[in-house]
Amino acid sequence: MNVPLLFAQNRGLEKYDFDFDEVSWAEAITTLSEEHNLNFIYSDDNLPVVNRFSFKKKKATLDEVLTALFNGKFLGYRIDGSDVIVKVIRIPLDSKEGRRLTRYPVNGIIRDQYSRETVIGATIFFEDISIGTVTNVNGFYSISVPEGQYLVSIKSLGYVNIDTIIDVKGQMELNLNLKVKETKLREIVVLSSNSEVYDGILQLSNITTVTPEATNELPLILGEGDVMKSLQLMPGFKSANEGSSEISVRGGRTDQNLFLIDDVPIYNATHSLGFYSIFNTNSLKNVQTYKSGIPAQYGGRGSSVIDVHLKEGNNQKFKVSGGIGTMSANATLEGPIVKDKSSFIISGRRPYTDLLSSTTRGDINTVVFYDVSAKLKFQLNKKNALSVSSYFSRDKLAFQNISSSEWGNKTANVTWSALLSPKTYSNLTLWYTNYDVANIVNTIPETSYRTTYALDDYGLKYKVEQYFTPDMTLKAGVESMLHTYNQGSITPFDEESIVTPNDPQDIRAVESGVFTDFEWNINEKVKVGLGLRYSRFDNVRNEREYIYDIEPFQLRADSISDNNIVDTVRNSGISFDHSYHNIDPRVSISVALTPQQSVRIAYDRMTQYAQELALTTLPSNSGVWIPSNKYIKPLINNQYSIGYLLKSKDNMYDFSLDAYYKTSDDILEFKPNGRYVVTDHVETDVTSGIGQSYGVESIFRKRKGKLTGSVSYTYSFSFIKIPQINNGNWYPTDQDQRHVFNILASFQISKQIQFSAVWNYASGRPYTAPVGKYYKEGYVVPIYGDRNKARLPSTHHLDISLTFYRKMNEQKKNESSFNFSIYNVYARKNTYSYIFRSKRNNPEQLETVKVYLFSIIPSFSYNFKF
Template sequence: MQLTFKMEFNMLDEVEIIGNKEEQVHLKSEMSTIDISMEKVKTLPVLLGEKDIMKTIQLMPGVQTGSEGTSGLYVRGGGPDQNLILLDGVPVYNASHLFGFFSVFNADAINSVKLIKGGFPARYGGRLSSVIDIKMKEGNMKEFHGEGSVGLISSKLTLEGPIKKDKTSFLISGRRTYIDLLARPVIRAAGEGLVAGYYFYDLNAKVNHKFSDKDRLYVSAYQGDDKAYSNYEDTWTNNGQTTTDRTSAQLKWGNTITAIRWNHMVSNKIFMNTTLRYSKYRFLVGADDEVITTAGGTSTTDAFSYAYISGIEDWSGKVDFDWVPNPNHFVRFGAGDIYHTYTPGVQQYQITESNASAIDTTFGANKQFAHELFAYVEDELKIGEKFKGNIGLHFSGFIVGNKNYWSLQPRISGRYLLNGNSSVKASYASMTQFMHLLTNAGIGLPTDLWLPATERVKPQLAHQWAAGYAKTIKGKYELSLEGYYKIMDNLIEYKDGASFFSTDQDWQDKIESGRGWSYGGELLLEKKLGKTTGWIGYTLSWTNRQFENLNFGEVFPYRYDRRHDLGVAVTHEFNDKVSVGMVWVYGTGNAVTLGLERYQPASISQFDWYSEVEHIEGRNNYRMPAYHRLDLSVNLKKDRKWGQRTWSFGVYNVYSRQNPFYLEFGYDNSGNRKLFQYSLFPIIPSFSYSFKF
């Protein structure tokens, strides 16, 4: 008897999944890829009780964070700009709130998260180090549901349900902090006429419409902003003259994202997605001062206004096809175009004086425009019972000014089964990135300058090789061991002494170009079934940089080079009502540049007797103390007639470790030179109340 199987596409009605069984790690053809469970995200303890996808990703091997209180992920030695963060397929350029303490992703609105650190499929392009593919919930087509929470610093609410049953659904989710509202009485008491505060918010929305069994339309949107502000007004009278002085300052940054996707089944073997995308990131810091003087019934006004603006805006379209010619091949191919508008950094001054004409001046680089074209093809193939792999090619081009760049990027990965529960894997990926990021982390602001490759500044390039071993143990433990080697070219850094806010030269004159490389090993041991679940992730790595005109051309460790990085996450369910969570992290201290010695130069005048010069051996020549922290949480659930409520209690940094944020030399009370350490967070308790209906 002979059986023949045929694979076909069929558009199915939405089904609610009560439980699912993931493909075991040794069977997966993907390498360096981790699927993040949303249930784990919501159970683990976090800072101030705010459940956060990015904080969970930071616990994975190969992923490192900056200092506490800074934004950005550093994956396998790469920079924060080298991560392609996608929300429903749209790039997110700044994924942080509150200077990096929280991410822009509201966990209640998210359906799935996938992290890819290597062996990149050809359908992804434009970054060197990682892909974080985040999908929003699509909205329930059958029933109305909601969930929300009230915490120490923020509240959020998510609603979803059918607009027309089995035809059209919606999802809407909002989150806002109320730090500014809680602090307002204190600020007013501190100074009459002063109004100041800080807040952030997120809005997610999605509509899902089913035209027929072959056609669906999805419309997704996200809007989020951070805003810090200060307004002050003072009035006084002197010698019959009344003066009113109004000053204001603001710091604002945020993202706007929109995607329209048409899902079409061409035939029972071909599936098509056509997507229009929009993404915008903006950053603004500004100050205004207005002085109104009134004397003898006549008023005069003098005013000064300053603003620094930067950002990036994308309009794009793409078409993707999935084709299954037979059970041994799954082919994906597609093409698209992205139109970039870069605002590298503009400073605007406006001066108005009562007895002179107004002065309106703009400094800084002009806007730059570029087209990024791309096309790809990849085949997920099976050869026999033991081999499964993915082979593909990504083509991209970048047109900016009078310069064109073209790039072919081969990708290949494969898995070979050793037996019924273990396999070996290997991969190679060539990556090209046509944009750069300049950031001054030292000033503590989200000062991200997104910049294009130009005639003078080449695109970033990377080649990554990886090999690994995967094993499933007793059906409930999964072990993954991987080693990798990555080289990177055309990386950029500020020149020594270059200033973020300086306007006397073009950004291209402020930078140096160089290379980098990273290599190491990663271990992930995960328990996926039972009352106690969790994982241990460990990374041993080396990351270096080299620039011809920095550090005398010598190799130096990258700021976020960490020899050892360990993350442990455990959750335990006592019963349906009570669960606990624990996170412990340890990392080698970051590398920083410090003048460990000082000397007094040969004096040429009496004023030089008290001057000293720092002697710096090299860039990033000193290691901060190690970072480690323990977090704990308890979740108490109870079913109600209307749904379910949960009280969550947590403690961040249980043993109040004073982790280093900033180091500087100073003098103690005895006049001896001493290295002082500044830290951010001691032990912080938190609680939140959440509900579902």
């Protein structure tokens, strides 16, 4: 077809020397743009992705080279000033040019060759046309390419790369199985979620991925590996206390982290004393965390997301794995129900000693926990799969006869995954979660008490992923959940206790959300992510409702007290009492400065409708979740962040530097001298304020070779301002830890022996110290000064580990390992907290008791696979 072309004389007749030799059309356009100040206006989908372009001529006009480039068969152009506008000429779709312009979907699922587990984050890359994609949480991928023959490369960490040639003539399904690498040279613990498509340089989210298999290669505490301890080695993730698996992210409280197990939220992610998280590494498939550039599909928390996926089970053969450590043992059994069609996995963990000697007095403390997880996976057909999973945990902790806690989690979920079309994938999840806790606080007999507390959630979430082109992806969905906050009961613990018994009513609310996430690779240098989440929180009217003698416009938690209650009314039936609506935008842009350098900027708005307040500063799980109502507003965080990433050409080294600034509205706190107990009218005991957090995070990593490791440093601030506390002045939060420094090194001595070491330094956390005392009925009672004005001493410790691997048969299918670790090699007695109380032999004197958890701890663990 002959196409008339219009040329602008002032540019089209300009002459230059051209030397194009087998370059892609995109490369030719880029060169012409940069060298001749031309602005090409076109769509990526219109350009041939396989053809190569050659044009060598001296003193040729722009018209000549453009005519050769856009040869008139299916593309035309016109010059308007410095703009070159490229347009498509209508051609028959069944012609050669038509087939070249038509893209066909190639999709499939990537699995582990041995277990048939789906592989998350595997890269599928079309070498000839330099485009690719990655698998989602179900191992599914979809990418559209023109007709042709291609070399396809499939890669995933820990697996042997696959290169295969495919011939695309139409819609195509390509399912592949990856073989596990037979090597012990592993990248330790925490990896950046880097996209192989652009050599890992364009990243929309500040996301890290934890590899569960590598956690046992780190120095262990009490013989147990833990993925949350691995995260604490990364900048921005701070331990809530020494030895604890709880984390604070960028100045946020621990309740601001959204923990998910197979899309089910968890309200307490730690075992006794926080030594271990509730995640048994043998049952984990993948753990991803977000602290900026958070996708809009996640909501309900203010700081971060920890998204955990359980293994699906081996659908080929039965397999047993487990471990025995210094304090606990674990075991996992998995195998096929029907080979290639369905599988199961069950994993459990339990300590075999219930006693832990105190390092402060020698009193006997009780430390007991156990957890069990199970999952079933059914491949119904090529397009549909069904999975059922459940998790159960229980803990009991008694500390120096001062406090005790017993708590547990229960979850259950059913997920239906469906391939709706070659480019459309969906997930429907129904779930249930429960958290309950019983506490005893006995610091002073007169005020000692026992509390119980529980909450139940029922939820539904539906998400659709649409893969338009290799460069455009849309994820959208809806979710809704019913919250039931059982405020439990309060009873006196000691005979001398003056605490009044109370049995508060249940509080119910419905939380719903609609979300959409759009990702667009504009070109090889720019990637954009746009997210939007609309959320709604509806309070169900309480059966017992309190009336306050205060003007409606003044109804805030910090403006009312018990004295304002003038009446109580009884309600019947179900109706909504109050609603909140919020829109949370999320924006992230990543720009490649060079093939090895990029800059990422992001904005995240996060709304949290329930906050947890601690009932005591002692190391126990004495917290209670308080939902928003007409008096208590939701927490809203706004975070602005910028990051820089530098990678070496061979991906051996990388360095990243991130800065952030976060503001918080309506952070909840107990009022000064509050009762620190739960009642029907909790709004009379709490107040709220504003906060701000900011800091700089950096990490340098060496990823390859016998010696691998990282050096990370975080410099940060976190402040809060509440009118009723510290005279309305700013004061540091409990998470205000200025300096955190981590060094990790791992050396592969041989294929069977690996040595690891971790050194951690953290400046002291703030606490509230007494400034005086008074006497009451023979006891001395401390008078506390300004909130968090004092600082605990800095903490630091060195941990080392030596791991021995061996194969248990000649076929090398079974493996075992022995790990020897020493926690706190130089026996540093880091301060956990202070207790201020009357002396036992002289009640009229106030004593300060330093609490530290442990000094040096050697440990041993044996892990096996059959």
